[in-house]
Amino acid sequence: MTTFSTCAAFLSLVVVLHAVHVGGAILESQAPHRELKAYRPLQDNNLQEVYASSAAAVHYDPDLKDVNIVATYSDHYGNIRLGRVKMGDLSPSWVLENPAYQVSRKTKVIPRDSFQNDTGMEDNASHSTTNQTDESENQFPNVDFASPAKLKRQILRQERRGQRTLELIRQEKETDEQMQEAAIQKSMSFENSVIGKYSIWRRDYESPNADAILKLMRDQIIMAKAYANIAKSKNVTNLYVFLMQQCGENKRVIGKATSDADLPSSALDQAKAMGHALSLAKDELYDCHELAKKFRAILQSTERKVDGLKKKGTFLIQLAAKTFPKPLHCLSLQLAADYFILGFNEEDAVKEDVSQKKLEDPSLYHYAIFSDNVLATSVVVNSTVLNAKEPQRHVFHIVTDKLNFGAMKMWFSINAPADATIQVENINDFKWLNSSYCSVLRQLESARLKEYYFKANHPSSISAGADNLKYRNPKYLSMLNHLRFYLPEVYPKLEKILFLDDDIVVQKDLAPLWEIDMQGKVNGAVETCKESFHRFDKYLNFSNPKISENFDAGACGWAFGMNMFDLKEWRKRNITGIYHYWQDLNEDRTLWKLGSLPPGLITFYNLTYAMERSWHVLGLGYDPALNQTAIENAAVVHYNGNYKPWLGLAFAKYKPYWSKYVEYDNPYLRRCDINE
Numbered sequence: 243m244t245t246f247s248t249c250a251a252f253l254s255l256v257v258v259l260h261a262v263h264v265g266g267a268i269l270e271s272q273a274p275h276r277e278l279k280a281y282r283p284l285q286d287n288n289l290q291e292v293y294a295s296s297a298a299a300v301h302y303d304p305d306l307k308d309v310n311i312v313a314t315y316s317d318h319y320g321n322i323r324l325g326r327v328k329m330g331d332l333s334p335s336w337v338l339e340n341p342a343y344q345v346s347r348k349t350k351v352i353p354r355d356s357f358q359n360d361t362g363m364e365d366n367a368s369h370s371t372t373n374q375t376d377e378s379e380n381q382f383p384n385v386d387f388a389s390p391a392k393l394k395r396q397i398l399r400q401e402r403r404g405q406r407t408l409e410l411i412r413q414e415k416e417t418d419e420q421m422q423e424a425a426i427q428k429s430m431s432f433e434n435s436v437i438g439k440y441s442i443w444r445r446d447y448e449s450p451n452a453d454a455i456l457k458l459m460r461d462q463i464i465m466a467k468a469y470a471n472i473a474k475s476k477n478v479t480n481l482y483v484f485l486m487q488q489c490g491e492n493k494r495v496i497g498k499a500t501s502d503a504d505l506p507s508s509a510l511d512q513a514k515a516m517g518h519a520l521s522l523a524k525d526e527l528y529d530c531h532e533l534a535k536k537f538r539a540i541l542q543s544t545e546r547k548v549d550g551l552k553k554k555g556t557f558l559i560q561l562a563a564k565t566f567p568k569p570l571h572c573l574s575l576q577l578a579a580d581y582f583i584l585g586f587n588e589e590d591a592v593k594e595d596v597s598q599k600k601l602e603d604p605s606l607y608h609y610a611i612f613s614d615n616v617l618a619t620s621v622v623v624n625s626t627v628l629n630a631k632e633p634q635r636h637v638f639h640i641v642t643d644k645l646n647f648g649a650m651k652m653w654f655s656i657n658a659p660a661d662a663t664i665q666v667e668n669i670n671d672f673k674w675l676n677s678s679y680c681s682v683l684r685q686l687e688s689a690r691l692k693e694y695y696f697k698a699n700h701p702s703s704i705s706a707g708a709d710n711l712k713y714r715n716p717k718y719l720s721m722l723n724h725l726r727f728y729l730p731e732v733y734p735k736l737e738k739i740l741f742l743d744d745d746i747v748v749q750k751d752l753a754p755l756w757e758i759d760m761q762g763k764v765n766g767a768v769e770t771c772k773e774s775f776h777r778f779d780k781y782l783n784f785s786n787p788k789i790s791e792n793f794d795a796g797a798c799g800w801a802f803g804m805n806m807f808d809l810k811e812w813r814k815r816n817i818t819g820i821y822h823y824w825q826d827l828n829e830d831r832t833l834w835k836l837g838s839l840p841p842g843l844i845t846f847y848n849l850t851y852a853m854e855r856s857w858h859v860l861g862l863g864y865d866p867a868l869n870q871t872a873i874e875n876a877a878v879v880h881y882n883g884n885y886k887p888w889l890g891l892a893f894a895k896y897k898p899y900w901s902k903y904v905e906y907d908n909p910y911l912r913r914c915d916i917n918e
Contacts, residue, residue, distance in 0.1 A: 675731075
């Protein structure tokens, strides 16, 4: 009993709480519980003091939960009242401080809901504090809200914030470094060389306002001519003469300028003088109806000029595309002359006997190239061999015409790749290829086709427009262009052959093409259709029932240029017979126009295996906006179109893919001034 009394006397601490009125009537029976739970001490930010005070504390013992705590408080009338609270009703975070270690500073107490009701809080708290006796202050327990668990959470939270800050700083540095590296790479790859100030195709690296003054002066000439015509019709001679003089001055200043940089320094002054003249003319002659008539007449005249220039441009482009450049003509002449002078024609018979076995070995990789262009054919062969993993297994069958046979033989006699096998043949030696067997030869000899091609009853080719200009290219009349439909007859002992055009460049090893399972199809090709483009209705006349009843207008087209032909299936299905049948039906050109692709689409209809697009990328001869990555990843790139890489029309950015396989140090090329 004595021990229990001693413990009770020690733990029966008087807790002095300073009550704050929070509104509403407070039941006296509930006041001690509510008032005690409504206050929390301010946390000391100094961790050392917190730990020091905690060290001197007597912590709550669960065995003493029934010990009563007497609390004094003042109600809202200011009367001092007593209340009892059991130890078990207090929160576990409360700490009972030993009076022997009572700190001298007074603990400041704030209510739990102080953020909502802070008005008058400090005044009430200080008033209550002054009413307490020294004895009650010594017995007031020090309430410490900063528990070790909460302190640990605060430390961990601060560490996470620091780590997150460091991570953001690191990411920002990495982003800055990447942006700097990208900017450096872009600046290094930027091509700042000026190709030309003016181009009929495009303008490179030119400001959109680079010709503002030039355009203004040209527009002024149009306005001045309109006002001059009105002045002449109204007999205002002085103004007419003045306006025509200003027009002449504008034309003189403009000269051959294509941008403001080409204009003389006096151009701006002349533009101002012309503006003053137009202002005078407007004040004296302005008539909206009359001016509209003049502009309408000028517009019609300009449209006629534009239409004529378009036709002329189309004609000149076609002319340039089919014209053999002088350096290439020189090359053929030099090679042909040396072929006969140096006696290479006598040595060929011996060499062909040695390589005859390879030429007929179906286990090797055989290529067919039909061309009269020596330089272009050499690029095809060089690029294929240089990118081949086993060049000794590649055999090239080249067929050319009688005119270029000597030049082609001479070139590959002295410039043949070391490992590959090359055969050059003359198409005129194929005696079976005659008009009685070949439909195209028979049609080429007809008077109607000659009249269509040469237009003998027309004084000018331009007058016919651009409708058929493309099909008047000599290649459409050459049997080299149609020889592809007679591959089994040309190579009777081969089973598979890869057909290559002379305007392609090989960038990867093509041997895997022989391993492709064509699933019984005859022709392996890359499809060219995209959405509604390059489908059958683009090439064939579907208004003719013979076409519409046998073919699908929406069928996907494909391209010649790189085609794998299964000659065994070809012979089995008599593909050449199908070609002859449709070629005979098109004698009057009502099914399609000239060319080899339309009859190819018909002949191999439902017999074409679609290969991956990466094998064959087309358009380098007409499309300046091809995907650069697709070009670089392609196995074969094709310069189909008018802008061939050996012509001056070629796109500058596409030409390096072709020119890197040209041996510009070759004596024949230097002699004929063929350079990059």
